[in-house]
Amino acid sequence: MxxxxxxxxxxxxxxxxxxxxxxxxxxxxxxxxxxxxxxxxxxxxxxxxxxxxxxxxxxxxxxxxxxxxxxxxxxxxxxxxxxxxxxxxxxxxxxxxxxxxxxxxxxxxxxxxxxxxxxxxxxxxxxxxxxxxxxxxxxxxxxxxxxxxxxxxxxxxxxxxxxxxxxxxxxxxxxxxxxxxxxxxxxxxxxxxxxxxxxxxxxxxxxxxxxxxxxxxxxxxxxxxxxxxxxxxxxxxxxxxxxxxxxxxxxxxxxxxxxxxxxxxxxxxxxxxxxxxxxxxxxxxxxxxxxxxxxxxxxxxxxxxxxxxxxxxxxxxxxxxxxxxxxxxxxxxxxxxxxxxxxxxxxxxxxxxxxxxxxxxxxxxxxxxxxxxxxxxxxxxxxxxxxxxxxxxxxxxxxxxxxxxxxxxxxxxxxxxxxxxxxxxxxxxxxxxxxxxxxxxxxxxxxxxxxxxxxxxxxxxxxxxxxxxxxxxxxxxxxxxxxxxxxxxxxxxxxxxxxxxxxxxxxxxxxTWYHGQSLAGPAERAMLERLPQLVPSGELVAGNPWNGSPFASVLGDRAAVFPHVSGSWDPDRVLLASSLNRAEDLPEVCAAARRLDVGYVIDGSVAFWKGDHRQAQYRGLEVAGHPGFEPVAHGGRLTLYRVTACS
Incomplete structure (x- = not known):
């Protein structure tokens, strides 16, 4: 109360x-x-x-x-x-x-x-x-x-x-x-x-x-x-x-x-x-x-x-x-x-x-x-x-x-x-x-x-x-x-x-629809709320929108590259969605990241509407284990990485 x-x-x-x-x-x-x-x-x-x-x-x-x-x-x-x-x-x-x-x-x-x-x-x-x-x-x-x-x-x-x-x-x-x-x-x-x-x-x-x-x-x-x-x-x-x-x-x-x-x-x-x-x-x-x-x-x-x-x-x-x-x-x-x-x-x-x-x-x-x-x-x-x-x-x-x-x-x-x-x-x-x-x-x-x-x-x-x-x-x-x-x-x-x-x-x-936590549970939300201390102002955060990363804005006051789970994305965003995890091999990926001011990416498993065919277009944002991405913070299913490949 x-x-x-x-x-x-x-x-x-x-x-x-x-x-x-x-x-x-x-x-x-x-x-x-x-x-x-x-x-x-x-x-x-x-x-x-x-x-x-x-x-x-x-x-x-x-x-x-x-x-x-x-x-x-x-x-x-x-x-x-x-x-x-x-x-x-x-x-x-x-x-x-x-x-x-x-x-x-x-x-x-x-x-x-x-x-x-x-x-x-x-x-x-x-x-x-x-x-x-x-x-x-x-x-x-x-x-x-x-x-x-x-x-x-x-x-x-x-x-x-x-x-x-x-x-x-x-x-x-x-x-x-x-x-x-x-x-x-x-x-x-x-x-x-x-x-x-x-x-x-x-x-x-x-x-x-x-x-x-x-x-x-x-x-x-x-x-x-x-x-x-x-x-x-x-x-x-x-x-x-x-x-x-x-x-x-x-x-x-x-x-x-x-x-x-x-x-x-x-x-x-x-x-x-x-x-x-x-x-x-x-x-x-x-x-x-x-x-x-x-x-x-x-x-x-x-x-x-x-x-x-x-x-x-x-x-x-x-x-x-x-x-x-x-x-x-x-x-x-x-x-x-x-x-x-x-x-x-x-x-x-x-x-x-x-x-x-x-x-x-x-x-x-x-x-x-x-x-x-x-x-x-x-x-x-x-x-x-x-x-x-x-x-x-x-x-x-x-x-x-x-x-x-x-x-x-x-x-x-x-x-x-x-x-x-x-x-x-x-x-x-x-x-x-x-x-x-x-x-x-x-x-x-x-x-x-x-x-x-x-x-x-x-x-x-x-x-x-x-x-x-x-x-x-x-x-x-x-x-x-x-x-x-x-x-x-x-x-x-x-x-x-x-x-x-x-x-x-x-x-x-x-x-009925207020009690779900498939996008951001307490642990994920706690990490997202720490973004002002982890991500410099002005830098955008990429991430598969189906894993809860769009809430980087409303909870963490940092703009999300993909602010909705589905949209009409421009060519730079389409490239990042499919290939960001290959940033060290593809110079055009880093060029797109710089144009969008992308410095961080949120990776983690998807628990929302599992199996929806639209999720496949964001596989390039699965950066865990790929070179050029440094883990910064962790919360539940989500991990925040700094993009070092494009530094």
Missing amino acids: TAWLQALPAVSVAAAMLLVPGLLVAVAAGLRGLTAIGLAPPLSVTTVACTAVAAGLVGVPFGVAAVVVGTVVTAGIAVAVSKVLPGTAPSRTSCPSVVAGLAGAAAGGMCAALAVVHGIGQPDVFPQTFDAVFHLSAVWQALHTHDASSLTMGTVAAPGNSSAFYPAAWHGLVVLVAEVSGAPIVVAVTAVSVAVSALVWPLGCVLLARQVAGSRPGVLFAAGVLSAAFGASPYLLLSYGTLWPNALANALLPATLACAARLLVPRDRAGQTDGFDRWRAGVFGAVALPGLALAHPNAVLSGLIYGTVMALVALGHWGLSARAGAQPRLVALGGAAALVGAGLWLVAWSPLFAATRHTSWPARQSLAQAVGEWVSAAPMRTPVPWLAAALVLVGCVVAWRRPQLRWLVLAHAAAGAAFVLVAGSDGPVARALSGPWYDDPFRFAALLGVTAVPLAALGLEAGAIAGVRGVRARSHRFPALRPLVATCGLAAVVATLTGGMYAGGNSHVVA
């Missing part, structure tokens, strides 16, 4: 970076209450990510100063745009709704933080997975080059290029946390994970619930509390993969979809009291999209699933309600067909996702099993949250009985159908439609909570109201508060019965 107390400043900085820039922009545009607070994280991510791109283009170092300037500029633009929009900016807020929503988000956030903290174990531990190698190396590079632009982040796996795109919003946030708090990179990564799950996700769920159910305090409180209940969201991608950027993007989805819901979905009078008109919903939704895309592009496509359902419902509502005859219905039908066709083309045939369509994961279960997992709110064998899953089913019934909420049930079914198709089928349809998500059922499973949370909140409120009606009240005082009090009470009971919204089971979801 002492280590977590020491990490608290980093967590606080992460929360501030995810909340403050966007909140300033929202308030400058005139937004207030839950709308401003709920939209703050996606607006913050857009501000940080776009500032990083702009700073890279003009040659300005990325950091806190650049983000401050970016926030001021974005806030100024928000003020100017708000003045030209029709109508007036929202100024009225419902105090009970704000208090209930924030209280629910705080309660759910505490449960989520507890699950993440227990799952990770110690703040300086990181999952030793394929993607984690890239992300940790990318943060180190961005921190040392002061460049966190998405236009250049891809050079981590293609260091011979001057530019290569990779969505870098998450990496920029980690860089800011490390810079401001002074925490090590791994602790900064952990801090962002805690803040994403305990702040961004519950606030977004509350905002989406507000657009679904209006300003009913009971639903808002329930949505905040229940946001922590589902193992698939927001916990799964914090560990699996490890897909930290995708986890951030998914956490931004509810708030972004709240804008789409306000813009597209017909609403009853109860939902029109927030003052968040369609003009502003469209503008702020558009502003949130760059942050969503630069966190992870497939989140935009995930949002397209829900947005398509909303648009189809809106077109159907307009076509059926029009009184002009058959022409509006034909227009609505044509618009729906065009919308679906454009979406299918974008996902299955557009060149934007041509590269990701080559990735394929075999089906892990039958279609029937996948359906059962989605219905029980436990996709990809995450723990079954029985009570929360039952509330989702009740919420589906409640929402379907209200025509203006049926889109939510249809959206939940659409996301479920995508998961079932990818998890249970290897057919051509599944392959074609899952390209942007790498044909990976885990990425679809992580979408569960986007619709499950508001549905469960509706179900919990319905249960509470039924309980109030079933008990004869002894007092007729404050009848309007009874549903709220009953909902809060029932939510407290659910939280108690489930052990803090299944915090124990959800911590196991986080811990």
Whole structure:
């Protein structure tokens, strides 16, 4: 626990970076209450990510100063745009709704933080997975080059290029946390994970619930509390993969979809009291999209699933309600067909996702099993949250009985159908439609909570109201508060019965990929952490990336020649990978080593993904027993050698 107390400043900085820039922009545009607070994280991510791109283009170092300037500029633009929009900016807020929503988000956030903290174990531990190698190396590079632009982040796996795109919003946030708090990179990564799950996700769920159910305090409180209940969201991608950027993007989805819901979905009078008109919903939704895309592009496509359902419902509502005859219905039908066709083309045939369509994961279960997992709110064998899953089913019934909420049930079914198709089928349809998500059922499973949370909140409120009606009240005082009090009470009971919204089971979801040590165990890590005393500053460290040597950067503050286990290497790196151990015989090897400033090499056996065919290209880095390499330090499987052949 002492280590977590020491990490608290980093967590606080992460929360501030995810909340403050966007909140300033929202308030400058005139937004207030839950709308401003709920939209703050996606607006913050857009501000940080776009500032990083702009700073890279003009040659300005990325950091806190650049983000401050970016926030001021974005806030100024928000003020100017708000003045030209029709109508007036929202100024009225419902105090009970704000208090209930924030209280629910705080309660759910505490449960989520507890699950993440227990799952990770110690703040300086990181999952030793394929993607984690890239992300940790990318943060180190961005921190040392002061460049966190998405236009250049891809050079981590293609260091011979001057530019290569990779969505870098998450990496920029980690860089800011490390810079401001002074925490090590791994602790900064952990801090962002805690803040994403305990702040961004519950606030977004509350905002989406507000657009679904209006300003009913009971639903808002329930949505905040229940946001922590589902193992698939927001916990799964914090560990699996490890897909930290995708986890951030998914956490931004509810708030972004709240804008789409306000813009597209017909609403009853109860939902029109927030003052968040369609003009502003469209503008702020558009502003949130760059942050969503630069966190992870497939989140935009995930949002397209829900947005398509909303648009189809809106077109159907307009076509059926029009009184002009058959022409509006034909227009609505044509618009729906065009919308679906454009979406299918974008996902299955557009060149934007041509590269990701080559990735394929075999089906892990039958279609029937996948359906059962989605219905029980436990996709990809995450723990079954029985009570929360039952509330989702009740919420589906409640929402379907209200025509203006049926889109939510249809959206939940659409996301479920995508998961079932990818998890249970290897057919051509599944392959074609899952390209942007790498044909990976885990990425679809992580979408569960986007619709499950508001549905469960509706179900919990319905249960509470039924309980109030079933008990004869002894007092007729404050009848309007009874549903709220009953909902809060029932939510407290659910939280108690489930052990803090299944915090124990959800911590196991986080811990699943955090406990491996196949790249760097304690002994290997101890040696890597000594690199600042062993390797002079400015000299690069070579090594087979599959044996853990890329962690020379994030743990030892020394640049690795191969910062990822797989990449597009330049000719000098290709030569070293195949022939460094022949440096005394091949002058061109030493020439390449000098051009790259390589003075040391880490050699040792591979324990990660043994037998992967890509490991063969690094056999030239097996220097043990070869002349021209002097052992300097040893730790577990790894030995550090100084390259004397090229002295």
